[in-house]
Amino acid sequence: MPPSTFELDKSHLAEEIRKRKARLVFLQLPEGLKTYGPELAAIVEEAGATVIISADPCYGACDLASVEARSVGADLIVHYGHSKMQPKAALPTLYIEAKAKTTVKSAVKKAIPLLETWRNIGLVTTVQHVHKLDEAKTVLLEAGKAVAVGDAGRLKYAGQVVGCDYSNAKAVSREVDAFLFIGGGKFHPMGLVLATGKPTVVANPYEKRAFRIKTEALKLLRKRWANIQEAKLADEIGILVGLKPGQKRIDQALKMKNLVEDAGKKAILLAIREITPEALMQFPTIDAFINTTCPRLSLDDAGRFRLPLLTPKEALVALGKIQWEKLCKEGWFEN
Amino acid sequence: MPPSTFELDKSHLAEEIRKRKARLVFLQLPEGLKTYGPELAAIVEEAGATVIISADPCYGACDLASVEARSVGADLIVHYGHSKMQPKAALPTLYIEAKAKTTVKSAVKKAIPLLETWRNIGLVTTVQHVHKLDEAKTVLLEAGKAVAVGDAGRLKYAGQVVGCDYSNAKAVSREVDAFLFIGGGKFHPMGLVLATGKPTVVANPYEKRAFRIKTEALKLLRKRWANIQEAKLADEIGILVGLKPGQKRIDQALKMKNLVEDAGKKAILLAIREITPEALMQFPTIDAFINTTCPRLSLDDAGRFRLPLLTPKEALVALGKIQWEKLCKEGWFEN
Numbered sequence: 001m002p003p004s005t006f007e008l009d010k011s012h013l014a015e016e017i018r019k020r021k022a023r024l025v026f027l028q029l030p031e032g033l034k035t036y037g038p039e040l041a042a043i044v045e046e047a048g049a050t051v052i053i054s055a056d057p058c059y060g061a062c063d064l065a066s067v068e069a070r071s072v073g074a075d076l077i078v079h080y081g082h083s084k085m086q087p088k089a090a091l092p093t094l095y096i097e098a099k100a101k102t103t104v105k106s107a108v109k110k111a112i113p114l115l116e117t118w119r120n121i122g123l124v125t126t127v128q129h130v131h132k133l134d135e136a137k138t139v140l141l142e143a144g145k146a147v148a149v150g151d152a153g154r155l156k157y158a159g160q161v162v163g164c165d166y167s168n169a170k171a172v173s174r175e176v177d178a179f180l181f182i183g184g185g186k187f188h189p190m191g192l193v194l195a196t197g198k199p200t201v202v203a204n205p206y207e208k209r210a211f212r213i214k215t216e217a218l219k220l221l222r223k224r225w226a227n228i229q230e231a232k233l234a235d236e237i238g239i240l241v242g243l244k245p246g247q248k249r250i251d252q253a254l255k256m257k258n259l260v261e262d263a264g265k266k267a268i269l270l271a272i273r274e275i276t277p278e279a280l281m282q283f284p285t286i287d288a289f290i291n292t293t294c295p296r297l298s299l300d301d302a303g304r305f306r307l308p309l310l311t312p313k314e315a316l317v318a319l320g321k322i323q324w325e326k327l328c329k330e331g332w333f334e335n
Numbered sequence: 336m337p338p339s340t341f342e343l344d345k346s347h348l349a350e351e352i353r354k355r356k357a358r359l360v361f362l363q364l365p366e367g368l369k370t371y372g373p374e375l376a377a378i379v380e381e382a383g384a385t386v387i388i389s390a391d392p393c394y395g396a397c398d399l400a401s402v403e404a405r406s407v408g409a410d411l412i413v414h415y416g417h418s419k420m421q422p423k424a425a426l427p428t429l430y431i432e433a434k435a436k437t438t439v440k441s442a443v444k445k446a447i448p449l450l451e452t453w454r455n456i457g458l459v460t461t462v463q464h465v466h467k468l469d470e471a472k473t474v475l476l477e478a479g480k481a482v483a484v485g486d487a488g489r490l491k492y493a494g495q496v497v498g499c500d501y502s503n504a505k506a507v508s509r510e511v512d513a514f515l516f517i518g519g520g521k522f523h524p525m526g527l528v529l530a531t532g533k534p535t536v537v538a539n540p541y542e543k544r545a546f547r548i549k550t551e552a553l554k555l556l557r558k559r560w561a562n563i564q565e566a567k568l569a570d571e572i573g574i575l576v577g578l579k580p581g582q583k584r585i586d587q588a589l590k591m592k593n594l595v596e597d598a599g600k601k602a603i604l605l606a607i608r609e610i611t612p613e614a615l616m617q618f619p620t621i622d623a624f625i626n627t628t629c630p631r632l633s634l635d636d637a638g639r640f641r642l643p644l645l646t647p648k649e650a651l652v653a654l655g656k657i658q659w660e661k662l663c664k665e666g667w668f669e670n
Contacts, residue, residue: 273608279391
């Protein structure tokens with residue numbers, strides 16, 4: 001295995017296993033870190049515990065496998081790569097955040113020319129880079145920018161965003177001209193655009209480059225609009241209820257069912273863990289879905305699904321309860 | 336929707352919902368019946384309960400979603416298509432077996448010439464056709480055969496087999512020359528061959544045809560042999576622990592871990608719900624897997640996986656604990 005670009009905190013891990021006298025550890029890693037599972041398992045075993053690695057997909061702290069861990073008799077969950085989200089887990093849980101080792105300086109420097117027309121910059125990032133926000137801020141200040149790092153109090157760190165929560169960005173959205181997102185991939189900056197509607201530049205520290213995210217965002221908006229229009233024509237609508245602990249919103253699903261029925265359509269509640277095209281295709285009478293689980297599945301993976309898979313807010317537009325313009329203004333996320 | 340070829344017992348369903356005064360029903364259907372979910376949901380709602388259909392895959396009664404049902408607040412599980420397997424569920428459960436409406440007579444008649452060289456015939460089927468076993472038996476008796484229908488007491492009906500349990504076939508295996516399997520698909524007859532090693536003829540009542548299953552079985556045996564040989568060379572072995580209630584065998588997994596380590600190899604315990612090639616590929620240092628979950632995944636879906644995925648019995652062969660010949664003689668299944 002090549003050494004990880006993330007700080008896996010191995011000595012902290014060993015120390016905690018010993019301190020907590022853990023006997024059976026359930027180790028959960030996001031997809032990008034699973035490859036280090038066997039290496040980390042060896043450390044846990046050396047510290048005196050047996051370890052079972054979760055091989056199920058894990059896309060966020062909403063996905064904490066406490067039921068699974070308890071069902072195999074584990075007495076400790078070690079959850080890598082995400083900061084604590086759920087107030088109380090059913091089992092003691094050690095979160096290890098896996099901070100990126102890479103510097104962000106040169107990527108942020110490359111972002112400066114792209115931010116040229118704006119003075120007030122909102123700075124956001126994922127948990128992997130929050131410890132480098134000051135480094136990024138310094139570069140921006142030196143370039144004559146004013147920097148805002150929001151803290152709405154919902155997430156662990158100021159300036160932090162997660163896939164479905166941009167409250168820290170929205171907290172400063174009115175006072176900034178544009179956002180600078182630090183991190184890899186387009187998943188979080190796309191969410192940022194959908195949440196705030198603001199111009200967004202990405203500084204990717206792994207590739208040491210910067211780019212504006214605009215065409216993709218417009219393309220996504222057009223797709224969402226088309227999906228909403230298509231869902232309006234549906235006679236039978238499936239309402240997805242998540243089975244992952246942080247994605248279970250029964251009340252919202254029941255509310256959606258009532259709204260769908262009030263609109264004269266049939267509503268079918270469907271419980272689901274992993275949303276796949278294959279699973280949805282088992283219900284050929286259903287014309288569209290409202291997804292109360294992870295909103296990002298609706299937004300980012302729409303291309304994989306043959307039928308519209310609306311977020312609850314989009315469903316409100318399709319059902320004529322709110323305007324498309326309001327959705328665009330207030331953003332796609334509940335937070 | 337076209338009418339189902341299965342008896343969905345709709346009036347029984349409605350009656351039970353009313354009698355049990357169910358409030359929130361969790362409806363679980365195997366893949367082939369999910370398409371009737373919305374239709375059945377309407378009946379449940381008419382009987383006075385709210386219903387959530389499980390959209391997760393369901394391949395057997397081992398897959399009873401009691402934890403999921405409880406987690407959404409359901410007070411009754413309705414489980415279609417499989418007979419009761421688990422002695423006690425965490426929630427009241429109504430099993431509806433979905434018997435096939437089709438006759439089996441003409442398919443069995445077509446099987447007679449294929450059974451020509453044998454006199455003593457073991458008769459087996461799935462829960463969908465157990466109510467037609469007498470019909471099949473009569474045809475065989477008329478053709479001058481002696482018929483044995485085994486009952487080992489593990490499954491609900493005499494002569495019944497499920498994907499991982501052929502105890503009723505093995506109960507009569509010594510006294511019969513060949514088996515006649517009644518049902519659709521090759522999944523169960525392939526299991527029958529792996530469990531008993533006996534000549535097996537299939538009478539498919541849906542297609543009203545009969546055929547001998549031999550080439551496929553030999554091909555599968557060759558593949559299993561090759562997989563075992565490949566696993567012998569592995570340095571690091573992943574041991575899969577099932578997260579579905581009827582597929583969770585922690586003690587067996589821990590025993591396998593010890594055996595693997597005794598053989599000087601590394602052993603990694605991996606908990607998993609749905610075994611997919613994508614999930615296993617997240618662990619690139621692992622060279623082979625021992626699968627303590629559903630054995631059929633190892634046997635039937637091996638082609639989907641890049642690496643050997645042995646059943647525990649096959650692992651014993653790979654680790655030199657038992658002979659290949661013994662495996663072939665005693666069969667692939669625990670029961």
